[in-house]
Each structure stands twice: as C-alpha cells, then as structure tokens.
Amino acid sequence: MALKIGIDVGGTFTDFVVTRDDAEPAIYKSLSTPSDPSIAVxxxxxxxxxSMHPPLSLEAFAPTIDTIVHGTTVTTNATLTGTGAKCGLLTTEGVRDALEMRRGIREEQYNNRYTNVKPLVPRYLRAGIKGRLDRNGRETAPLDLDSVRKAIDLFRQEGVQAVSICFMNSFANPAHEQAAAELVRAEMPGVYLSVSTDLLPSIRFYERVSTTALNSYVGPKLNHYLDQLVGRLKGIGFKGLLLIMQSNGGVITPQLAREKAALTLLSGPAGGPGAGLFYVRPHGQNKCITTDMGGTSFEASVAVDAPMIKNDGEIARHKIALPMLDIHTIGAGGGSIGWLDEGGMLRMGPQSAGADPGPACYSKGGTLPATTDANVVLGYLDPGFFAGGKMQLDVAAARQAIEEHIAKPMGLSVEEAAAGMYRVACNNMAQGVREVTIKRGFDPREFPFIPAGGAGPIHSCLICEELEIPLQIVPRESSVLCAFGMLMSELKHDFVRTFVSRFEGIDWPQLKTIIDEMAAEGARQLVEERIPEARRRYDVKLDCRYIKQYHEVSFLVPRELIDRRDTAAIARAFHAEHNRLYGYSLEQENTPIEIINVRVQAIGVTDKPAYREEAWAGTDAAHALKGQRAVYIPETKAFKEIPVYDGHRLRFGNRVDGPAMIEQETTAIFVSASYDCAVDALGSFVLFQKGREDLVQSCVKETKETVS
Structure with a gap:
C-alpha cells in the first residue's frame, strides 16, 4: 500500500492530503509556522x-510514507516581503542599469506618484564587465577576467550571499558566462550562483537578467528551508521520495529546486488547476475555473484540457520569464482586513491578519476586523465547529472589531457592516476571476467554477452570481485542493532555445537538432528521477509572431509536423491560437510569420492516487440534517433560519435545496437562495442555478432510471 502525502504550506494553514491505494483521501490541517514552515510540516x-488505526508515533509512521509532494511559498514570501539574499550581479559593461530601467514602461501611466520597484541588486553591486558577443554569438571583444576578479573582491567585502551572471547575447554562446562562473566558483565556493544560460538561454536581455537576479535572490532562502525540511524529515525516519512543486504545475527533485529556485516562485497554488479538471470530468467537462481562497490570498486560474501555461509573468513587480501556470493572485483571504479609505469607502485587504494574530474571532490578540469575522457574524461559520470543533471562535470579539472599525464610522449596524465586508470581498474575488477569463478571451459563464480553500465555498455563490456562472463544483477535498493536486502532478522539466527564423526559410535540420538536444537533456533528468522510458513524453512548443509584432504566441506543435516539415499546418495552428487570444488573425493577408523561441517540456508520468466512485444513495438528504441556524441571505439582504447539513454524511445523489449550509470539518459551503446542490459520484457538492438540472445530469440520471 503506497502512502502518499501532499503538503501545501500556506500563509495561515498548512494543508495535508493523505492517500493510500485502497482508501479515500484523508484531509488534515495544521496552523502554519511562518518563522520556520518545516515545523508545521x-x-x-x-x-x-x-489518527492512524491504531495510533502511531511519528517515528513509527514516517518510514511507512512512500512519497511526499510539497508546495512551498518560501520563495514567494521572500520576494513579496523583500527578505531575500544580498546579491551581486556580473553583466556586460554599459548595461548594468537594465535591471533598474527595465522596459522603460510606466506600469501606471497616469499615476505621477508611482515609483519604480526597488531593484533586487543595488547599483554598487552590479558590476559591468568588459567583453562582448554579437547576436550570433561571435566574440567581438574578449572577456576581461581581471574585471570579474575585482567584482568578486567587492562581493566578498560586502558579504554578498548570491551572485548572478548575465551577459548580452549569451543565449547564442554561453562561453563568456561559463568562464566568469568558473572563476566565481573558485573564488567564492560558498556563494549561491545563478548563470542565465543555465536558467534561461533565450533572447530578450531584461527578462533574462531579471529572472536570473530573482533566482539568486530567493535561492539561499530556499536552500536554507530545504535543509531544515530534509533534516527534520530525516530526523523522524522518513526514507521515501520528496518532490517539490514548481510553478508550471509539475514536480522536481529538491536538488533541482535548489539550483533553480525561481521555478518554485508560484509553487503553492500550482496544484489546483490540474485537480480542478479531475473533478469536472465526471460531468462531461474538459475545462474549469479553479479558485483557491486561503487565509491570506485568493488565486484564480483557467484550465482547458490542461492548465493554462504562460511563459513569463511578474512577482512583486519583478519580471520572471520561466514557464508557469497562468494564476492570478490578489490579497483576498479569510484573514483580509476590512478598513476605510480616505474617502470613507469600505475596502477589504490586501493586508491580512494571517495566522498570527489572525482575525479577531481567533482570540489570539487580533483586534482588526477580517473576512472571517464577517463570516462568523453572518452565520456562515459555526463558532463551535470551526476546524471540526478544534478551535472555538469568539463571536463577541468579531462583533466588537467590526463595530469599532467599520460599523460605527459608517453609521451601520454590525450586521450591515459585516454584509458589506462580505460583498466587497466577493466582488474583489470576482474581479480576480475576470483577469484570467475575460482578459484571456474566455467567457466565464461557459466554465464550471471550482471554489477551493477553506473559505472559498462560503463566498462562491455571490462570486458566481456576479459573473453569471450557473455551475459550481465543490470537491470534498476543496479545503486542500492544491495539496491533492500535487499528488496528481507529473515530473516536468522545461527547456528553451532561441531560434530566429521566418517560416519560409526554416533550417529544418538545425531546428530538429535543437529540439533533440533539449529532449536529450530532459531524458537525462528523467533517468536520474527513475522514470522508465515508456512513461516519458516530450512536448514541443514554438514561440511565433507576425512580422513586426513585438510579443510572441506560444503554441503546441506535434513532433510529426516538424518531422514532415509541414509549414502550412504549423502556420494554421499559429493563426488559430492568435485568433483565440486576440480575436483576429492575419491568415487571409498572408502576413509572414517568424519563429523566435523553441521550447521542449520533458514529462515523466507518475502514479496517481486511486479514487473510488460512490454508490447511488437516493435524493433524500434528511439523514445528514444537523439542525438550523440564522444565516444572512444576500438575495433578500436579511437573516433567515436555514437547514444545516453534515457534509460528511451526504452521499451520491443526495439533493439539498438552497438556501442551506453544508458543513465539513475543514470547510463550510453556503448554498444561496439562487442555487441548489446535488452530490456527484466522486462525492463532490455540485451547486447549480435553480431550474438548471440539465447541468447535473450525472447526479440525477439514477433517479430517472429508478423511476422508469
């Protein structure tokens, strides 16, 4: 019986999903320990x-664990809070300020007070080195190793912990970077080193230097954390396989994560989109919107057949050009603090009470009103059943915080203020969903909505009303969806090479050679990870654009099209993706197309946790009824006594009409007056707009068969 554990370290809670070959997934939560996240693990x-039967000591349990898949926010938090390593940069003479000048584009065009983001490497630690390569990689001036030595002396004097190396045009020839790296390794053996051609050997200097600097900035932090984690796991007798989640939705070994720390910058929420697809497939769907509302943040993403990937993005306004899931994050969680702006308008977040001191109702010293406090006042959370009764919530403290900071200044009752906090928080999250749907060319009304995170299903009905989404699917594991998704992730390694060519003049032998070299490197890493050849796959993507465009479109290209040299078929695939993204293509105009980059993703298929479908149990949910309580109904803007159901006792086919509450140990689901709920074969709670039973045929088909 293989025992696998997915672990997602969040700002407030650390989530655990435990799977065995013959058992349902088990869910656990532990309060996070921000000073050392490995303690919470x-x-x-x-x-x-x-909780095992019989109970085991940690030392007896640890050796039975086969695999741990771990998503971490260590690198994310270091970047967001500006607490990364002290860094130095070696770059081409004359361009050391590129890191600070960036693209020269004002992020907020009409905000004259908007200042530039503080560069990750201060100017005096950015050293310009003589030596130059042209765009084809030919040396036009030799590398000045004496300048490198002087910079190393400065770095040593200043106590630099990490060094980045990024030279102009090195993507075409890594020789200068490798020579400088060899010298740094010899002179500063303990320093963390990032070389741009090892990390991102592609065109566009600013993106490359920013990504390399980010890698160095977070590398020592991640190294320290992995040392603590591996040490603690070893200390308790864990001898299985430890894998680290990366931003592209795949997993890698700790050693590779140490070398390329920037791959983990969005590792925390990366498991969610893949898990979302797993839960919508029983309903004949191949796409979904997955959201994750935790204690500190709210993430939204879209998946169509597979999670959507983008080749670059930003974190804390710093550019990163590594493949990552297209996840939009905002500061809207259960701990998001309510406050009034200069104009007296109610705002929610992005400041968060986190796990310590937490919302006022936690009774841990927090005095500011948070989203969770509003949920308690509105009746969505049972003060005596939070975390399954392990933690009592203080309703009086929640009411006092809301009254003092929101209700009295706005001239409202505590209930009205709490309802306002709830609506503003939901509106913020709806806007986050628009960022990954409408702004990406998708209509959110056509997608099932997966609300995850402990607080997500309380807010999902109002979010979906705002976006006119008729179907929601709340998995039983929704509170730990990202941790569950980690157990379903493949081993993934991304490679990119710049290959600039117009379609009509492609050097096919060279293109194939580049692809084969990247695939061979991917195969080497998969061999080290003990993935047999039959379970390896290599996906090829091209980054293309119309002539005179600036940005490329990345799209999947079947290898057989390249082997057949089928330019026309590849062009059609590009036109189709361009049309999907931007609403037009230039196919009719016969506008020339050019390739900029070639990408290969090496994938190692892993064993997935088994999941048994439930037996049909009929529509009657009366056996799961726990009682009633007064809950705020947004549609009527009034409190009403509504039924409360035990989510753990609801089974396949059971029907719950809204408004109602469904409670589990780790989450609560609010079924608003506009929605009804049915339980599907996987045990998920499927919320659908009243009258839209056509959306949940898989949950009602047994009824029809029984009646006939």
Missing part, C-alpha cells in the same frame, strides 16, 4: 500519525 505529520 512535522506538526501535521504528527497529527496524521496519531
């Missing part, structure tokens, strides 16, 4: 061991 494993 061990605390959670201790709780899991104690």
């Amino acid at each position: 061990v605390n959670g494993l201790t709780d899991i061991a104690a």
Whole structure:
C-alpha cells in the first residue's frame, strides 16, 4: 500500500492530503509556522500519525510514507516581503542599469506618484564587465577576467550571499558566462550562483537578467528551508521520495529546486488547476475555473484540457520569464482586513491578519476586523465547529472589531457592516476571476467554477452570481485542493532555445537538432528521477509572431509536423491560437510569420492516487440534517433560519435545496437562495442555478432510471 502525502504550506494553514491505494483521501490541517514552515510540516505529520488505526508515533509512521509532494511559498514570501539574499550581479559593461530601467514602461501611466520597484541588486553591486558577443554569438571583444576578479573582491567585502551572471547575447554562446562562473566558483565556493544560460538561454536581455537576479535572490532562502525540511524529515525516519512543486504545475527533485529556485516562485497554488479538471470530468467537462481562497490570498486560474501555461509573468513587480501556470493572485483571504479609505469607502485587504494574530474571532490578540469575522457574524461559520470543533471562535470579539472599525464610522449596524465586508470581498474575488477569463478571451459563464480553500465555498455563490456562472463544483477535498493536486502532478522539466527564423526559410535540420538536444537533456533528468522510458513524453512548443509584432504566441506543435516539415499546418495552428487570444488573425493577408523561441517540456508520468466512485444513495438528504441556524441571505439582504447539513454524511445523489449550509470539518459551503446542490459520484457538492438540472445530469440520471 503506497502512502502518499501532499503538503501545501500556506500563509495561515498548512494543508495535508493523505492517500493510500485502497482508501479515500484523508484531509488534515495544521496552523502554519511562518518563522520556520518545516515545523508545521512535522506538526501535521504528527497529527496524521496519531489518527492512524491504531495510533502511531511519528517515528513509527514516517518510514511507512512512500512519497511526499510539497508546495512551498518560501520563495514567494521572500520576494513579496523583500527578505531575500544580498546579491551581486556580473553583466556586460554599459548595461548594468537594465535591471533598474527595465522596459522603460510606466506600469501606471497616469499615476505621477508611482515609483519604480526597488531593484533586487543595488547599483554598487552590479558590476559591468568588459567583453562582448554579437547576436550570433561571435566574440567581438574578449572577456576581461581581471574585471570579474575585482567584482568578486567587492562581493566578498560586502558579504554578498548570491551572485548572478548575465551577459548580452549569451543565449547564442554561453562561453563568456561559463568562464566568469568558473572563476566565481573558485573564488567564492560558498556563494549561491545563478548563470542565465543555465536558467534561461533565450533572447530578450531584461527578462533574462531579471529572472536570473530573482533566482539568486530567493535561492539561499530556499536552500536554507530545504535543509531544515530534509533534516527534520530525516530526523523522524522518513526514507521515501520528496518532490517539490514548481510553478508550471509539475514536480522536481529538491536538488533541482535548489539550483533553480525561481521555478518554485508560484509553487503553492500550482496544484489546483490540474485537480480542478479531475473533478469536472465526471460531468462531461474538459475545462474549469479553479479558485483557491486561503487565509491570506485568493488565486484564480483557467484550465482547458490542461492548465493554462504562460511563459513569463511578474512577482512583486519583478519580471520572471520561466514557464508557469497562468494564476492570478490578489490579497483576498479569510484573514483580509476590512478598513476605510480616505474617502470613507469600505475596502477589504490586501493586508491580512494571517495566522498570527489572525482575525479577531481567533482570540489570539487580533483586534482588526477580517473576512472571517464577517463570516462568523453572518452565520456562515459555526463558532463551535470551526476546524471540526478544534478551535472555538469568539463571536463577541468579531462583533466588537467590526463595530469599532467599520460599523460605527459608517453609521451601520454590525450586521450591515459585516454584509458589506462580505460583498466587497466577493466582488474583489470576482474581479480576480475576470483577469484570467475575460482578459484571456474566455467567457466565464461557459466554465464550471471550482471554489477551493477553506473559505472559498462560503463566498462562491455571490462570486458566481456576479459573473453569471450557473455551475459550481465543490470537491470534498476543496479545503486542500492544491495539496491533492500535487499528488496528481507529473515530473516536468522545461527547456528553451532561441531560434530566429521566418517560416519560409526554416533550417529544418538545425531546428530538429535543437529540439533533440533539449529532449536529450530532459531524458537525462528523467533517468536520474527513475522514470522508465515508456512513461516519458516530450512536448514541443514554438514561440511565433507576425512580422513586426513585438510579443510572441506560444503554441503546441506535434513532433510529426516538424518531422514532415509541414509549414502550412504549423502556420494554421499559429493563426488559430492568435485568433483565440486576440480575436483576429492575419491568415487571409498572408502576413509572414517568424519563429523566435523553441521550447521542449520533458514529462515523466507518475502514479496517481486511486479514487473510488460512490454508490447511488437516493435524493433524500434528511439523514445528514444537523439542525438550523440564522444565516444572512444576500438575495433578500436579511437573516433567515436555514437547514444545516453534515457534509460528511451526504452521499451520491443526495439533493439539498438552497438556501442551506453544508458543513465539513475543514470547510463550510453556503448554498444561496439562487442555487441548489446535488452530490456527484466522486462525492463532490455540485451547486447549480435553480431550474438548471440539465447541468447535473450525472447526479440525477439514477433517479430517472429508478423511476422508469
């Protein structure tokens, strides 16, 4: 029986999903320990061991674990809070300020007060080195190794912890970077080193230097954390396989994560989109919007057949040009603090109470009103059943915080202020969903909505009303969806090479050679990870654009089209993707197309947790009824006594009409007056707009068969 554990470290809670070959996934949560996240990991494993039948000690339980897949926010938090390593940069003479000048584009065009983001490497630690390559990689001036030595002396004097190396046009010839790297390794053996051609050997200097600097900035932090984590796991007797989640939705070994720390910058939420697809497939769907509302942040993403990938993005306004899932994050979580702006308008977040001191109702010293406080006042959370009764919520403290900071200044009752906080928070999250749907050319009304995170299903009905989404699917594991998704992730390694060519003049032998070289490197890494050849796959993508365009469109190209040299078919695929993204193509105008980059993703297929479908249990949900309580109904803007159901007792086919509450140990689901709910074969709670039973045929088909 292979025992696998997915672990997602969040700002407030650390989530655990435990799977065995013959058992349903088990869910656990532990309060995060921001000072050392590995403590929360061990605390959670201790709780899991104690829950075994019979209970086990941690030392007896750890050796039975086959695999741990771990998503971490260590690098993300270091970047967001500006607490990364002290860094130095070696770059081409004359361009050391590119890191600060960036693209020269004002992010907020009409905001004259908007200042530039502070560069990750201060100017005095950015060293310009003589030596030059042209765009084809030919040396026009030799590398000045004496300048490199002087810079190294400065770095040593200043206590630099990490060094980045990024020279102009090095993507075409890495010789200068490798020579400088060899010298740095010899002179500063303990320093963390990032070389741009090892990390991102592609065109566009600013994106490359920013990504390399980010890698160095977060590398020592991640190294330290992995040392702590691996040490603690070893100390309790864990001998299985540890894998680290990366931003592209795949997993990698800790060693590769150490070398390329920037791959983990969006590792935390990366498991969610793949898990979302798993839960919509029983409903005949191949696409979904997956959201994750935790204690600190709210993430939204779209998946169509597979999670949507983008080749660059930003974190804390710093550019990163590595493949990552297209996930939009905003500061809207259960701990998001309510406040009044200069004009007296109610705002929610992005400031968060986090896990410590937490919302006022946690009774841990927090005095500011947070989203969770509003949920308690509105009746969405049972104060005596939070985290399954392990934690009592203080309703009086929640009411006092809302009254003092929101209700009295606005001249409202506590209930009205709480309802306002709830609506503003939901509106913020709806806007986050628009960022990944409407702005990407998708209509959110056509997608099932997956609300995940402990707080997500409380807010999902109002979000979906705002976006006119008729179908929601709340998995039983929704509170730990990202951790569950991690267990379904493949091993993935991304490679990119710049190959500039017009379609009509492609050097096919050279293109094939580049692809084969990247695939061979991917195969080498998969061999090290013990993935047999039959379970390896290599996906090829081209980054193309119309002549005179600036940005490229990345799209999947079947290898057989390249082997057949089928330019026309590749062009049609490009036109189609361009049309999907931007609403037009220039196919009719016969506008020339050019390739800029070639990408290969090496994929190692892993074993997925088994999941058994439930037996049909009929529509009657009366057996799961726990009682009633007064809950705020947004449609009527009034409180009403509504039924409360035990989510753990609801089974396939059971029907719950809104408004109602469904409670599980780790989450609560609010079914508003506009929605009804049915339980599907996987045990998920499927919320659909009243009268839209056509959306949930898989949940009602047994009824029809029984009646006939």
